[in-house]
Amino acid sequence: MIRSMFNRRRVAALIAASGAAALGACDQIADDDKVARAVGSAEVLTRKAQRLILSPGQLAPEYKESEISRFFKPNGSTDPDSDAYVALRDAGFRDWKLEVAGLVEHPLSLSLDQLRALPSRTQITRHDCVEGWSCIGKWKGAKLGDLLARAKLKPQAKYIVFHCADSLGDAGDGSDDYYESIGLADAFHPQTILAYDMNDAPLEVPHGAPIRLRVERHLGYKQAKYVMKLEAVASLDHLHGGHGGYWEDRGYEWYGGI
Amino acid sequence: MSELAAEDAAVTASAIAEPRTRLIYRHTLWVRSWHWINALSLLLLLLSGLQIFNADPQLSWGMTTNFDHPLVSIDSAGDGPRMRGVTTVFGHPFDTTGVLGASKGADGQPEDRAFPRWATIPSLRDLGAGRHWHFLFAWIFVLNGAFFVAYTLWSRHLKRDLWPTVEDLKSIPASIWEHIRLKHAEGEAATRYNVLQKLAYLVVLYGLLPLMLLTGLTMSPGMDAAFPGLLWVFGGRQSARTIHFLSASSIVIFFLIHIFEVFAAGLFNEMRSIVTGYFAVKTTAPARVASEGAGE
Structure with a gap:
């Protein structure tokens, strides 16, 4: 790992980048694609270091009822306007189905009631936006690990992808649809749930109705809202920009633990 | 390795000239390398940090x-x-x-x-790129800093050159008065750090810089799961973010004073000592090198 991260060309790019940045020419440098990738390579080190420190079952801190934020900031999409979503929303998500597909033995299609009948977990956790702010909310949802055990992952499956009903741009061709992905360690973490209740009430539209992912120990952009479909995959390369998420395709780290 | 102790360099020629000066080896290669890598890291951490701050000001x-x-x-x-x-x-x-x-x-x-364009990396609004720069140089800063802390202990740089003596502490009022008058030590006294300098370096090296690291880690949801005690120590994630900002501001103030003192004490000599290691000291008594003097 060290060798691949610090090969000579990358080190040269880094030294050149640092030197020039210090001289005030940082713009052309920072915009250069190769340099951006070299600078971003520290992500690998961060992910490996945190995975080393953090045992797979280690829980994110949980809070008291009294610590729940009175105002929880809705961010990103807050009111998806696609015809399909609007129709589902207006019918109170009666016709909504969660599809579980990809590298699974038993593809599933679950209604909200069926999802509510699955083993659940309730947790009061902190939501940290990549921008810097934090809010605390109470979440109740189906345990993702149990759901995946029911669908039975094929051995090739390495990631779980969350396809969402919202788009953050107006391309209209699906290229800016929101999506996210997590590895299996996070998918089977006890606090990873598909939340349908927030603060003891059904999840509201600004927060991702009918369900959003809660993958604690990660930043807010990993907590996909308006989840429509789960897909088990062996690689993230063929999805959209190939970096495993809407924001990841636009420069954010795939590992959202820092 | 003698840091500030007088390891004379042969300056026979200058010893003859008036006023007598002698070059001492003041900063080892290790300290000089650490200093410049640290300076570059802190600059890039500051500018990329302001980019990150701009996302939620x-x-x-x-x-x-x-x-x-x-x-x-x-x-x-x-x-x-x-x-x-x-x-x-x-x-x-x-x-x-x-x-x-x-x-x-x-x-x-x-x-x-x-924060304005000139204070952020990159200058345009780009949180993702700002984070990449910040975390890369955070790693460089931490590895460089860990090396330095180990070095200051192993080489006794901490004990010998940075830790104030009782006499140092007694001389605080006098040292403050000297600083106010912009009077700088000469002769033998110039081979050592003065007490205010020692205290400033200790506060920054063993106070503010570790505080930057710890409050930075407290903002990471992954680290909070591994070490929930961090949240308790700093009074919460947003408190840690605020302390991170205030601590960075304090380091900027230290930097401004540091640069001011470099100019006040003599830009050329100070820069020579942190680049080459050699620092010229004026001697009042006949210099030892002069008495050992090479052929006149």
């Missing part, structure tokens, strides 16, 4: 963000050429147009941004 105390009453917030008011920058500190608004809240964008028009 407010500070709160506690676990979560107080959106209604933050301690500090930097906003803009109005649109187009009339845009104003407003910085609010403990509820008191200040007009900071041109620097904080509203400053010139790439097209020369006022832009809604907390």
Whole structure:
């Protein structure tokens, strides 16, 4: 790992980048694609270091009822306007189905009631936006690990992808649809749930109705809202920009633990 | 390895000239390398940190963000050429147009941004890139710093050169008076750090820089799961973010004083010592090198 991260060309790019940045020419440098990738390579080190420190079952801190934020900031999409979503929303998500597909033995299609009948977990956790702010909310949802055990992952499956009903741009061709992905360690973490209740009430539209992912120990952009479909995959390369998420395709780290 | 102790370099020629000076080997290669890698890292951490701050330009105390009453917030008011920058500190608004809240964008028009283009990496708004720069140089800063801390202990640099003696502490009032008059030590005294310098270095090296690291880690949800005690120590994630900002501001103040002192004490000599290691000291008594003097 060290060798691949610090090969000579990358080190040269880094030294050149640092030197020039210090001289005030940082713009052309920072915009250069190769340099951006070299600078971003520290992500690998961060992910490996945190995975080393953090045992797979280690829980994110949980809070008291009294610590729940009175105002929880809705961010990103807050009111998806696609015809399909609007129709589902207006019918109170009666016709909504969660599809579980990809590298699974038993593809599933679950209604909200069926999802509510699955083993659940309730947790009061902190939501940290990549921008810097934090809010605390109470979440109740189906345990993702149990759901995946029911669908039975094929051995090739390495990631779980969350396809969402919202788009953050107006391309209209699906290229800016929101999506996210997590590895299996996070998918089977006890606090990873598909939340349908927030603060003891059904999840509201600004927060991702009918369900959003809660993958604690990660930043807010990993907590996909308006989840429509789960897909088990062996690689993230063929999805959209190939970096495993809407924001990841636009420069954010795939590992959202820092 | 003698840091500030007099390891004379042969300066026979200059020993003859008046006034007598002798070159001492003041900073080892290790200390000089650490200093410059650290300086570069801190500069890039500051500029990329301000880029990250711009994504949520407010500070709160506690676990979560107080959106209604933050301690500090930097906003803009109005649109187009009339845009104003407003910085609010403990509820008191200040007009900071041109620097904080509203400053010139790439097209020369006022832009809604907390810190201006010249203070962020990259200059355009790009949180993702800012984070990449920040975390890369955080790693360089930490590895370089860990090396330095180990070195100061192993080489006794900490004990011998940085830790104040009882006499040092007694001389604090005198040292303050000397600093106010911009009077700098000469002769033998110039081979050692003065007491205020020692205290400033200790506060920054063993106080503020580790504080930057720990408050930075407290903002990571992954680290909070591994070490929930971090949240307790700093009073919450948003408190840690606020302390991170204040601590960075303190380091900027240290930097400004540091640079001022470099100029006050003699730019050429100071720069020579942190680049080559050699520092010239004026001697009042006949210099030892002179008495050992080479053939006149």
